[in-house]
Amino acid sequence: EAQVTQNPRYLITVTGKKLTVTCSQNMNHEYMSWYRQDPGLGLRQIYYSMNVEVTDKGDVPEGYKVSRKEKRNFPLILELPSPNQTSLYFCASSSKTTGVVFFGQGTRLTVV
Amino acid sequence: AQSVTQLGSHVSVSEGALVLLRCNYSSSVPPYLFWYVQYPNQGLQLLLKYTSAATLVKGINGFEAEFKKSETSFHLTKPSAHMSDAAEYFCAVYQSGGSYIPTFGRGTSLIVHP
Numbered sequence: 001e002a003q004v005t006q007n008p009r010y011l012i013t014v015t016g017k018k019l020t021v022t023c024s025q026n027m028n029h030e031y032m033s034w035y036r037q038d039p040g041l042g043l044r045q046i047y048y049s050m051n052v053e054v055t056d057k058g059d060v061p062e063g064y065k066v067s068r069k070e071k072r073n074f075p076l077i078l079e080l081p082s083p084n085q086t087s088l089y090f091c092a093s094s095s096k097t098t099g100v101v102f103f104g105q106g107t108r109l110t111v112v
Numbered sequence: 113a114q115s116v117t118q119l120g121s122h123v124s125v126s127e128g129a130l131v132l133l134r135c136n137y138s139s140s141v142p143p144y145l146f147w148y149v150q151y152p153n154q155g156l157q158l159l160l161k162y163t164s165a166a167t168l169v170k171g172i173n174g175f176e177a178e179f180k181k182s183e184t185s186f187h188l189t190k191p192s193a194h195m196s197d198a199a200e201y202f203c204a205v206y207q208s209g210g211s212y213i214p215t216f217g218r219g220t221s222l223i224v225h226p
Contacts, residue, residue: 004155031213040121042218043202090155094214099144099206101214103155
């Protein structure tokens with residue numbers, strides 16, 4: 001089954017404690033992205049990657065890091081989480097030929 | 113450059129009434145347009161897409177959208193709303209030959225009253 005898998009689904013952490021949200025896709029897609037979703041603000045893109053070892057900033061990259069060492073994986077790293085990063089995060093992948101985006105189930109992060 | 117505007121952050125309808133969710137786009141080249149739906153506590157999933165084959169596009173669950181180039185619009189409609197249609201709906205534009213990364217609208221929350 002074609003899917004994007006992100007883990008964990010729920011995470012509560014404390015300010016300043018480094019965390020990683022993993023994302024993996026099994027569709028051999030070239031493009032992968034991270035979004036955060038906040039009430040009233042819709043989906044905002046954090047980072048995206050157009051291929052292995054190629055990443056670029058989205059609309060709200062501050063406080064986040066990503067890496068794309070393998071085509072299937074695109075982890076999101078928060079080295080010093082802060083309460084304003086409390087949000088719902090989605091990983092997504094897409095094919096450059098169709099543009100259709102496949103989303104993970106989301107990770108609800110709370111930073112206290 | 114490409115962008116999407118969804119008019120109305122919330123739309124409220126009665127069960128059985130017409131659903132109309134508005135989306136306007138801007139794109140420097142003929143766009144690919146999408147509607148995605150997000151049910152509570154789930155990720156987004158594709159509802160339908162326009163890729164220039166036909167201006168009226170039919171999607172899942174009885175939804176359809178019409179591409180109107182003169183109005184730069186891609187509004188989503190459904191003749192009769194069901195309670196199960198209550199969800200967040202996102203319009204997105206993807207510009208072939210561009211960054212290949214779609215741009216999403218802010219979303220419209222559809223509320224269905226019994």
